[in-house]
Amino acid sequence: MSEKTYVPSTKFGKWFNDRLPLLSLSAHLMEYPTPKNLNYWWTFGGILTFCLASQIVTGIVLGMHYIAHTDMAFNSIEHIMRDVNYGWLLRYIHSNGASMFFLAVYIHIFRSLFYGSYKSPREIIWILGMMIYLLMMATAFMGYVLPWGQMSFWGATVITNLFSAIPLIGDSITTWLWGGYSVDNPTLTRFFSLHYLLPFMILGLVVLHIWALHVPGNNNPIGIDIKKPSKDTVPFHPYITIKDLFALLIFVIIFAGFVFFSPNILGHPDNYIPANPLITPTHIVPEWYLLPFYAILRSVPDKLGGVILLFASIFILFALPWLDRSKVRSAIFRPLYRQFFWILMIDVFVLGYMGAMPAEGTYLLIARIATAYYFVHFLVVLPILSSVEKTEPIPLGISDPVLKT
């Protein structure tokens, strides 16, 4: 935060700012020198902030009408859909908003992977981001349980049962999570409570994520360190704010397309059937954004093994800054890494598709290969590339065509 120090123009402003430097903070946020070559993949941070705000606002209002009780939850959602003024709009924004949130977060994460934004000195930003992602998954999972439809109930049963795979204490942990001996009313009420709590924890982490970002400043498409402020940077406001706004509006247009014209296409029809502990749906599938992990879980014949691999697939990402030791950040100058980046991306899509298919025959075989490759990418390919890859020459500055050799 090396910009010029802010001096409030009024006497009161100065008095206030000396005691609580809010004005300095907002001045910093406006002037914040940002690389001028950021492309549209960099607009997803702002889009994600919007998603979080939208989920919190719609969620708070939905919470005023929702009843967390196994006998009433399903009908209270239908009450929102039918009788609450614009309840259908709030609920469709909230349920599709979860999908849009994940769509944006996946683009944000893959952007970071492509341009090496997780590398020194931005490791903490990356780790905070992964913590946010983890909390998002927990929040979304518990939110999906609240309507108490068939997928809610059976999804909750499958996922909470994973913990019973832990040796010795597994069953006790599951009972503790359920608040009883099966997924029932105590499970629903605690999930509602936590579903309300976690978004605010995400919000706290988002503040830290942005704070940590503002220390080194943004990475950029060519991945070099730049002087700030300089001719390579622009003030955040108005240049980045308007660009973020433009991208956000495009995003909201797509979002609105789902909400108004296809609000149920991303959900599962079974969740419009009230939960019934006596009837198991033919295929229990999670929401689309969790499918790659579901495929990893099911690709292991042993339950405990599957759970370990599931958690490993997420926690391995935390170690990424130390697995990829290449000094060059951007994939633009890494000819080999660039190829493997796209292979990983295809691999994750394949896993997602297999997660939606029944775990049998060819599907299972492909899921196993894709799971193995996922770990090979992080544990074998990246460390090897770091030492063998011959990177291309890097420019000295954004406006500088001279290459460093």
Place this chain on the structure above:
Amino acid sequence: MSSLSAEEKKLIEVDWSFKGVAGKFDRSSLQRGYQVYTEVCASCHSMNLLSYRNLGENGGPEFSIDQVKAIASAAEVMDGPDSQGEMFTRPGRPSDKFVSPYPNVEAATAANGGAYPPDMSVLVKARKGGSNYIYSVLMGYEDPPVGFQLDDGVYYNKYMHGNKIKMSNPLSEGIVDYADGTNASEEQMAKDVTTFLTWAAEPHLEQRHKMGVKVLIFLIILTTLVYFSMRRLWSRIDTEV
């Protein structure tokens, strides 16, 4: 994967009036569909989430207030307890929920050979294929192929999972007498009742479509304006936006 073939039998695609960005319900089809529901389906299938007043609301069948009152008062509603602690029945009011044919799920299951006739309030949204699925099942009754084993009280249906259904073909030519003189063919009734069920599952569909079009027009204009402002601002910088 051969076991999936029955499930994936291609549904009959109907060109519904409520499809698409500007889709709306056909008002008279909704009213006829309500008639099919009450005269045919309602003897087994409940619709717990709907109230009689919904029948007169905008975007639905839009019966007149007097018609809604007449429909409601024809129903016998259990109310109480009164000041003596007794339950009593009274004629329905528009604010009452649709009266169910059975007192509870168990009674409905027992009366229907062990198969619970599902509540129809959100049925269209609870089935893959939605309206097309409901229509297809209604039109999917035919004689079983040679050698296909059917137990008593089980019927063959092209579009049901496993081709077995415990509901006999509910529709037959002329089973209802449409007040508006429309010929009550099986196709017509299936179409009308599916339209009615689609509205029941999504009563604000028309409002949603109308608002969606306005929202999109607004967003596209705003986005265009923001785009040109952005271009203008960034023209001060030597980098392309």
